[in-house]
Amino acid sequence: MYDGRNIFTFEKMMENILIEFIKKVLFDLYKESVSEIQLQKTRKDFEGDLTLVVFPFTRFSKESPENTGAEIGNKLLSHKYIKKFNVVNGFLNLQIEEKVWLSQFNEILKETNFGFTKTKDSSPVHIVEFSSPNTNKPLHLGHLRNNFLGNSISEIIKASGEKVKKVQIINDRGIHICKSMVAWLDFGHGETPMSTKTKGDHFVGKYYVKFDQEYKKEVSNLVESGMPKKEAERNAPIFLKAQDMLLKWESKDKEVYDLWKKMNSWVYEGFNMTYKKLGIDFDKNYYESDTYLLGKKVVEIGLKKNIFYTKDDGSVWIDLSSEGLDEKIILRSDGTAVYMTQDIGTAINRHEDFNFSNMTYTVGNEQDYHFKVLFLILDKLGFSWAKNCFHLSYGMVDLPTGKMKSREGTVVDADDLVNEMIKNAAILSSELGKLDEVKKEEKDLLDETVALGALKYYILKVDPKKRMLFNPEESIDFNGNTGPFIQYTYARIRSILRKNNQDLNFKKTIKLSKREIDLIKSILEYPKVIQESARSYNPALVANYIYELVKDYNSYYQATPILKAKDKNVISFRVLLSKKVSENIKSAMSLLGIDVPERM
RNA sequence: GGCCCAGUAGUUCAACUGGAUAGAAUUUCAGAUUUCGGCUCUGACGGUUGGAGGUUCGAAUCCUCCCUGGGUCACCA
Numbered sequence: 001m002y003d004g005r006n007i008f009t010f011e012k013m014m015e016n017i018l019i020e021f022i023k024k025v026l027f028d029l030y031k032e033s034v035s036e037i038q039l040q041k042t043r044k045d046f047e048g049d050l051t052l053v054v055f056p057f058t059r060f061s062k063e064s065p066e067n068t069g070a071e072i073g074n075k076l077l078s079h080k081y082i083k084k085f086n087v088v089n090g091f092l093n094l095q096i097e098e099k100v101w102l103s104q105f106n107e108i109l110k111e112t113n114f115g116f117t118k119t120k121d122s123s124p125v126h127i128v129e130f131s132s133p134n135t136n137k138p139l140h141l142g143h144l145r146n147n148f149l150g151n152s153i154s155e156i157i158k159a160s161g162e163k164v165k166k167v168q169i170i171n172d173r174g175i176h177i178c179k180s181m182v183a184w185l186d187f188g189h190g191e192t193p194m195s196t197k198t199k200g201d202h203f204v205g206k207y208y209v210k211f212d213q214e215y216k217k218e219v220s221n222l223v224e225s226g227m228p229k230k231e232a233e234r235n236a237p238i239f240l241k242a243q244d245m246l247l248k249w250e251s252k253d254k255e256v257y258d259l260w261k262k263m264n265s266w267v268y269e270g271f272n273m274t275y276k277k278l279g280i281d282f283d284k285n286y287y288e289s290d291t292y293l294l295g296k297k298v299v300e301i302g303l304k305k306n307i308f309y310t311k312d313d314g315s316v317w318i319d320l321s322s323e324g325l326d327e328k329i330i331l332r333s334d335g336t337a338v339y340m341t342q343d344i345g346t347a348i349n350r351h352e353d354f355n356f357s358n359m360t361y362t363v364g365n366e367q368d369y370h371f372k373v374l375f376l377i378l379d380k381l382g383f384s385w386a387k388n389c390f391h392l393s394y395g396m397v398d399l400p401t402g403k404m405k406s407r408e409g410t411v412v413d414a415d416d417l418v419n420e421m422i423k424n425a426a427i428l429s430s431e432l433g434k435l436d437e438v439k440k441e442e443k444d445l446l447d448e449t450v451a452l453g454a455l456k457y458y459i460l461k462v463d464p465k466k467r468m469l470f471n472p473e474e475s476i477d478f479n480g481n482t483g484p485f486i487q488y489t490y491a492r493i494r495s496i497l498r499k500n501n502q503d504l505n506f507k508k509t510i511k512l513s514k515r516e517i518d519l520i521k522s523i524l525e526y527p528k529v530i531q532e533s534a535r536s537y538n539p540a541l542v543a544n545y546i547y548e549l550v551k552d553y554n555s556y557y558q559a560t561p562i563l564k565a566k567d568k569n570v571i572s573f574r575v576l577l578s579k580k581v582s583e584n585i586k587s588a589m590s591l592l593g594i595d596v597p598e599r600m
Numbered sequence: 601g602g603c604c605c606a607g608u609a610g611u612u613c614a615a616c617u618g619g620a621u622a623g624a625a626u627u628u629c630a631g632a633u634u635u636c637g638g639c640u641c642u643g644a645c646g647g648u649u650g651g652a653g654g655u656u657c658g659a660a661u662c663c664u665c666c667c668u669g670g671g672u673c674a675c676c677a
Contacts, residue, residue, distance in 0.1 A: 038619080040616070040619080041616070043620070045620090045621080051620090053619060053620095055657055055658070059657090065657080088620070089619095089620055089621095090619090090620085090657085090658095091619080091620055134677080171677070174676090175676085176676095176677085288677095315675060324603085325603090326673075329674085329675055331675085333675065334675080336675085338674095338675070338676080338677085339677050342677095365604090365605070365670095365671065365672095366671055366672070368604060368605075368672075369604075369671090369672055369673070372604090395605085395606080396670080396671085398670095403670090428639080429639095432639070434639095450639095461613075461614095462612090462613060462614095463613085465606085466605095466613090467605090467606070467670070469611095469613095471611090474611090474612070474625095478639050479625085479640095480624085480625040480626060481612095481613080481614095481624065482625085482639090484639060485625095485640095487639090488637085488639050488640080489639095489640090491637075491639095492636085492637055492640085495636075495637060496637090499636070500636095525616095528616090529616095532616080540614090541616090544614065544615095544624095547614095547624080547625095551624085554640060554641070555640095555641065557640080557641085558633095558640065558641040558642085559641080559642095561635060562635095562636055563635090563636045564635055565636095599637085600637095
């Protein structure tokens with residue numbers, strides 16, 4: 001779906017030119033028309049830029065891979081871009097003329113948003129759903145992976161040339177909210193987030209926990225007085241109160257509704273603080289309390305098309321057994337909507353809102369089955385866009401102690417974690433003492449930038465599909481493959497740029513070192529990384545890319561004087577090269593939702 | 601139990617989607633600055649890619665069967 005765009009990627013351009021030439025050479029040599037040519041980047045430990053795999057040609061060359069490679073290599077030398085070649089184990093490594101790299105570097109110097117594909121009016125709209133919290137408790141570590149992923153993939157898809165709308169569906173209704181409400185009425189004595197100086201979502205979360213405690217107490221009391229456990233669980237007074245409250249809510253009982261609004265507003269206030277700190281925003285929020293009624297629409301469509309059927313008790317179902325799945329309920333016998341109903345409704349609603357061509361749901365992999373069914377149903381209902389819906393399914397976040405379990409109190413709270421990280425960043429930066437003359441507010445901001453950089457990078461560098469381990473001790477480590485390591489490299493380049501006070505012009509006669517060619521090659525890879533990362537819904541590719549780039553640069557920096565180089569021409573080139581690296585770092589980090597500091 | 605996903609250095613992650621001698625980080629050890637920011641750089645140690653077969657020029661990657669861990673199969677979301 002990303003085909004057909006004019007993407008400025010050096011590799012692609014190069015490949016197109018060379019592949020045609022290679023085909024011609026092959027035909028001249030062996031009278032064979034080969035359609036598939038594998039041209040890849042040369043691995044670092046070999047000499048060369050691009051590598052042609054020659055094994056497939058031995059079939060008709062009737063020669064050893066080595067001889068075949070040499071034969072082809074000799075012919076390719078006549079191409080003006082090709083300087084040298086070598087053959088190792090049947091891999092033909094081609095070395096590109098230096099001036100090609102230099103002229104490419106000159107090209108991208110003119111680019112302002114290098115790597116990004118501009119969106120046009122005609123660009124497709126892509127909806128990305130993420131976050132989607134419940135309003136009965138604050139965000140935790142799992143939400144952080146969700147938010148970082150969703151936000152990052154949105155930015156990446158945007159950079160790849162699509163229009164992106166970030167949305168979330170807020171689960172603001174249901175029995176879980178009623179539990180918090182009941183507990184607050186019974187035990188809250190009218191206290192509020194303001195009166196207790198508590199963040200709203202934590203405040204409401206406290207009562208959700210309180211409910212659970214009371215509920216357990218009541219259940220065990222009932223069991224002690226002789227009631228069977230199951231019965232006790234259904235008849236605990238506080239539980240009955242919550243159920244009653246849900247019914248009142250659904251009938252829009254004014255008192256209940258007002259309370260619900262009040263408590264939700266506390267939660268939203270808390271969420272907004274967290275989102276703001278995380279640097280995350282949405283183009284549109286959907287609320288379950290608005291969308292749960294959409295189910296009716298869905299049911300009508302489905303019944304009319306004979307895709308759904310009604311059981312005797314009035315519940316509505318779909319039979320997916322012919323697809324290897326099972327029967328799935330669409331509407332309860334009492335006419336209320338289930339999760340699936342409302343998801344179908346919401347999807348339709350969103351298509352009406354945005355006329356999107358793609359929609360991506362960022363939701364944990366425990367819901368793989370749900371989305372498989374959802375997309376299948378949408379398809380059966382005849383929505384052509386159903387095939388462009390995608391579940392960005394990500395693995396769970398584990399702790400060194402194992403799984404996060406709310407019952408065992410091992411859930412890592414998002415706000416706590418972020419604050420902890422900021423504290424650590426502050427300690428570390430004061431130890432280093434490089435910012436002693438910087439103002440307090442600026443320092444605080446910096447600690448936040450570094451802390452969030454560490455956290456986001458730590459989480460985003462791993463493949464979303466994979467379950468990951470969150471080690472609190474390692475996450476505050478700022479050495480090695482970490483966000484702050486990258487930020488530091490950026491700050492160091494910025495420091496050079498501040499110090500340089502000459503005009504930046506260099507002659508094309510300049511001689512490039514191997515490290516410089518490698519850096520130029522790395523810079524040129526960026527557009528491809530964006531496309532690849534968008535196509536595979538994988539921000540980790542961007543993270544890996546930055547890390548490689550930064551490692552290469554640090555190594556270069558260590559070995560090469562920049563401002564202290566021999567002549568102005570060389571200084572100019574090296575400063576510009578550094579500048580371009582810093583721009584790529586900043587740009588790529590922004591795709592991960594990470595800021596980079598001028599100094600740290 | 602059926603279905604789905606994962607298993608790679610001690611640990612945490614990579615591997616350009618079937619290509620070369622499986623790479624980084626971390627840990628441990630040994631080194632580097634009369635130089636632009638040492639949160640830096642260079643090197644060493646560390647692997648039967650869970651196991652067994654198969655496919656082919658070539659497998660961590662594809663197929664089959666096991667083993668291990670997780671998820672999911674609700675008129676919950």
